Amino acid sequence: MSITYLEAIREAQAVALRDDPRVFIYGQDVGAFGGAFKATKNLAKEFPGRVFDAPISEDAMVGLAVGAAIEGLRPIIEMQFADFSTAGFNQIVNQAATLFWRTKVPCSLTVRLPFGGTSGSGPFHSQSLETIYAHYPGLIVMTPATVEDAYSMLIAAVAIDDPVIFCEHKFLYYHLKAEALPSEALPIGKARIAREGRDLTIVAYSAMVHEALAAAAELAPEGWQIEVVDLRTVKPLDTDTVMASVARTGRLLCVGEAWPWGGVTAEVIARVASEGFGLLDVPPQRLNAKDTPIPYHPNLWAAHRPTARAIAAAARKMLRL
Amino acid sequence: MYQTVLDAEAGGGSAALRDLHLSAYRFMLQARLLDEKLASLYRAGKIHGGVFLSRGQEALSVSIGVSLRKTDVFSPLIRDSAGRLAFGESILDSLQTCLGSALGPMRGRDGNVHRGRPRDGYLAMISHLGAMISVVNGALFARRFKGITDVVGATCIGDGGTATGSFHEALNQAAVEKLPLVLVVANNQYAYSTPNDREFACADLADRAVGYGVTPHSVDGTDLSACLAVLGRAVAQARAGGGPQLVVASLLRLCGHGEHDDAGYIDPKIKNSPLGRDCLKVAEDILISRQWADATELAQWRNEAVRAIETTVARVQREPAPDPFAEQWTAVSGTDLRETHEELGV
Numbered sequence A: 001m002s003i004t005y006l007e008a009i010r011e012a013q014a015v016a017l018r019d020d021p022r023v024f025i026y027g028q029d030v031g032a033f034g035g036a037f038k039a040t041k042n043l044a045k046e047f048p049g050r051v052f053d054a055p056i057s058e059d060a061m062v063g064l065a066v067g068a069a070i071e072g073l074r075p076i077i078e079m080q081f082a083d084f085s086t087a088g089f090n091q092i093v094n095q096a097a098t099l100f101w102r103t104k105v106p107c108s109l110t111v112r113l114p115f116g117g118t119s120g121s122g123p124f125h126s127q128s129l130e131t132i133y134a135h136y137p138g139l140i141v142m143t144p145a146t147v148e149d150a151y152s153m154l155i156a157a158v159a160i161d162d163p164v165i166f167c168e169h170k171f172l173y174y175h176l177k178a179e180a181l182p183s184e185a186l187p188i189g190k191a192r193i194a195r196e197g198r199d200l201t202i203v204a205y206s207a208m209v210h211e212a213l214a215a216a217a218e219l220a221p222e223g224w225q226i227e228v229v230d231l232r233t234v235k236p237l238d239t240d241t242v243m244a245s246v247a248r249t250g251r252l253l254c255v256g257e258a259w260p261w262g263g264v265t266a267e268v269i270a271r272v273a274s275e276g277f278g279l280l281d282v283p284p285q286r287l288n289a290k291d292t293p294i295p296y297h298p299n300l301w302a303a304h305r306p307t308a309r310a311i312a313a314a315a316r317k318m319l320r321l
Numbered sequence B: 001m002y003q004t005v006l007d008a009e010a011g012g013g014s015a016a017l018r019d020l021h022l023s024a025y026r027f028m029l030q031a032r033l034l035d036e037k038l039a040s041l042y043r044a045g046k047i048h049g050g051v052f053l054s055r056g057q058e059a060l061s062v063s064i065g066v067s068l069r070k071t072d073v074f075s076p077l078i079r080d081s082a083g084r085l086a087f088g089e090s091i092l093d094s095l096q097t098c099l100g101s102a103l104g105p106m107r108g109r110d111g112n113v114h115r116g117r118p119r120d121g122y123l124a125m126i127s128h129l130g131a132m133i134s135v136v137n138g139a140l141f142a143r144r145f146k147g148i149t150d151v152v153g154a155t156c157i158g159d160g161g162t163a164t165g166s167f168h169e170a171l172n173q174a175a176v177e178k179l180p181l182v183l184v185v186a187n188n189q190y191a192y193s194t195p196n197d198r199e200f201a202c203a204d205l206a207d208r209a210v211g212y213g214v215t216p217h218s219v220d221g222t223d224l225s226a227c228l229a230v231l232g233r234a235v236a237q238a239r240a241g242g243g244p245q246l247v248v249a250s251l252l253r254l255c256g257h258g259e260h261d262d263a264g265y266i267d268p269k270i271k272n273s274p275l276g277r278d279c280l281k282v283a284e285d286i287l288i289s290r291q292w293a294d295a296t297e298l299a300q301w302r303n304e305a306v307r308a309i310e311t312t313v314a315r316v317q318r319e320p321a322p323d324p325f326a327e328q329w330t331a332v333s334g335t336d337l338r339e340t341h342e343e344l345g346v
């Protein structure tokens, strides 16, 4: 049997619905249709009265989830694309994110964001928004890179008492396959060493983990051993694992598909620079998308986001220093 | 144009009414054939990303386009290929955008229906539904501010899009400002797979207008004559200072949400109801029965449109794709305000 990243997300929701009667799913076209990407395929049939089609009202979708969470339910909200979550932004960052801090009432809800670039999708169906959500206190931001993590982290997200922004990468939906679903997982908030090495650390998350692994493979025949750290959650950010890796390699390259300004990569570098400056043999570097909207044309798109080749080139420069 | 229609309505089969129908029909036909070409290019793998068609919605859309003047503001949405052509967009603009030509108005930066020429009052939609309405309000507000009168702004949305906060905020805003806005709702019974009854609970979307102090209009979106009359009237009333107009048309999208979608969720009962009529066929029947055109002319117009489309496709396919090395990687217009830091991808 082999299972895709997308199927793992569907399975995780089935598990959540089966094991916890407080869970329900709400989003556009998630019912009989099974969602724009089929991430809720057959769930409405298997779990009658638990999966609801929403109007195109992102603000009200999140507001309803907050109200339901206050009443003790555990909503999963599917945004059709992460990009449209900005229409529900106010409710996420000002309502969900502040509730516990203001009232002691935890706000257990999960917002699923199908995010990230795929060829030809253009400026409004490609965005990576983990950084802006991570910026707001009160939110947990997950960015699983593997089928196993997509599954176990989504189950964990629903069980967590705080609002979780679950960033699932559309590029990985069909590309990524695993043999089986895991029965155990690393704790949430713990990064993973995706590949061991001693010469340079690449910190990445979500789809960029795979670009980083490909870059590491490309550099191996040249004699370089690259360590790849998969952050798994960008908030909380596992500084310890990153720092321990940099202590081994002395070189840090951070890679993110989101825009560069004030991003997750900047945060990682800031932490390493301030807490582990002495561990660094060369200046830390980051690689992000370019500082423009995401272009539609595949030629432009391929140059806009970091690729394995660009990562390998950046790593080579640092290794020669 | 409205005056023409009024005169025509009074005078029965007047020449003006005939000409209006003929011109509208030919745009509809072009739009339908262009859509079909785009669908076949998509199936052949020649188009990156999605293709969104307007099949079944041409009569409504074209009626907006032909009711506007070139000096008006128009912000079409996903299913407005006919209205775009009628407002003056060229087949070239459309194909250059869909095929990602570097020479097109969007230069490969944005694609498919996300195109326009804002300086010509022809706005380029973003995907976020509802977001264009207040932008049209802004354009109208600015024209008034600058002392330019006699302007109308029209924009379109689906039944699903009426559930956005943006729709409600913008409609209220237009009413408060008494702007000459014509907001056209194409109620094609579904928002992607979601039927009307999971989108809204009022009996008729036109009722929404009343609560905001906006004038409602309803029309059978499959009937070209009805659409021309109602849109002509709504545009004329907005132009005459009557404030915002909400036009709600009932119809059915006769295609998938995008070309990836087989639309298996559409209830066969609706398909077989009058809503499921093909507006292009209905328009042809009108032209034939009123003896405004005969079968030979229809065939000739079709051939002309096919030829124009094929020639343009051939031309655009020879045009260069955008070059990432020549691309200006900045989204800021002020050259002195651009990031110069290398990591920000100058």
Ligand SMILES: Cc1ncc(C[n+]2csc(CCOP(=O)(O)OP(=O)(O)O)c2C)c(N)n1
Pocket (backbone or CB within 6 Å): A028, A056, A058, A080, A084, A087, B078, B079, B127, B128, B129, B157, B158, B159, B160, B161, B162, B164, B186, B188, B190, B191, B192, B253, B257
């Ligand atoms: C704010 C927002 N949320 C979600 C979407 C995703 N989406 C694109 S089209 C669509 C359905 C639109 O239905 P409707 O407004 O009825 O237009 P139709 O496609 O039927 O013409 C949805 C949900 C979007 N574009 N914008």
Ligand SMILES: [Mg+2]
Pocket (backbone or CB within 6 Å): B158, B159, B160, B186, B187, B188, B189, B190, B191, B192
């Ligand atoms: Mg619709």
